Amino acid sequence: MGRSTIAEAGNEAKNGVGSARTSSTAWLSKTADPLVAKIRTRVAELVKLPMELAEDMQVLHYSKNQHYWAHHDFFDPNIYRGFVTSPGQNRFITVFFYLSDVEEGGETVFPFANGDDRRVTDFADCSRGLKVKPKAGNAIIFYSMLAKRQQEICPPDDLGCNLDVRSLHGGCDVIKGDKWAANYWIANKK
Numbered sequence: 418m419g420r421s422t423i424a425e426a427g428n429e430a431k432n433g434v435g436s437a438r439t440s441s442t443a444w445l446s447k448t449a450d451p452l453v454a455k456i457r458t459r460v461a462e463l464v465k466l467p468m469e470l471a472e473d474m475q476v477l478h479y480s481k482n483q484h485y486w487a488h489h490d491f492f493d494p495n496i497y498r499g500f501v502t503s504p505g506q507n508r509f510i511t512v513f514f515y516l517s518d519v520e521e522g523g524e525t526v527f528p529f530a531n532g533d534d535r536r537v538t539d540f541a542d543c544s545r546g547l548k549v550k551p552k553a554g555n556a557i558i559f560y561s562m563l564a565k566r567q568q569e570i571c572p573p574d575d576l577g578c579n580l581d582v583r584s585l586h587g588g589c590d591v592i593k594g595d596k597w598a599a600n601y602w603i604a605n606k607k
């Protein structure tokens with residue numbers, strides 16, 4: 418596994434290492450193992466989108482004190498221009514698998530869930546919103562973009578208008594034990 422990366426701002430698609438995300442990553446392509454191919458079929462049925470829109474499966478490991486502070490899975494086209502391949506294209510759905518239980522900490526937090534509309538100023542804050550406790554075998558799915566009807570009212574020159582800023586989420590510090598997880602990031606279009 419290698420250090421997990423985060424997008425760097427700018428016109429070119431570049432990834433970097435930062436203290437906001439301290440886990441390790443391994444990428445599993447669809448030919449990595451017959452099991453991956455099976456999982457891809459199940460995920461395609463779940464999200465009702467072809468897996469050609471998905472990035473490779475990312476396996477994640479967090480040990481004690483490791484985290485991924487609150488972020489969006491979409492790329493704000495005004496900041497991460499190089500990561501957006503066509504107008505209106507972005508990461509749409511995240512399917513997140515918990516591969517282990519975690520003794521303490523390691524929850525996935527959604528600060529704006531449960532109707533909490535207060536501004537988020539501290540991206541390391543894991544005390545508000547909805548917290549999902551890791552449980553081996555469970556999966557969650559969440560959307561980073563708005564529903565189609567809301568997207569259609571976006572002016573063509575506003576490339577960020579179809580994004581759901583309330584999809585903000587993070588992986589809280591692991592306090593005790595290890596966290597193993599995996600994800601698929603699936604785009605709305607090519």
Ligand SMILES: O=C(O)CCC(=O)C(=O)O
Nearest residue numbers: 485490524525587588600
């Ligand atoms: O580790 C977590 O609980 C969240 C990870 C995450 O934000 C992601 O995979 O996009």
Ligand SMILES: [Fe+2]
Nearest residue numbers: 488489490586
């Ligand atoms: Fe994320």
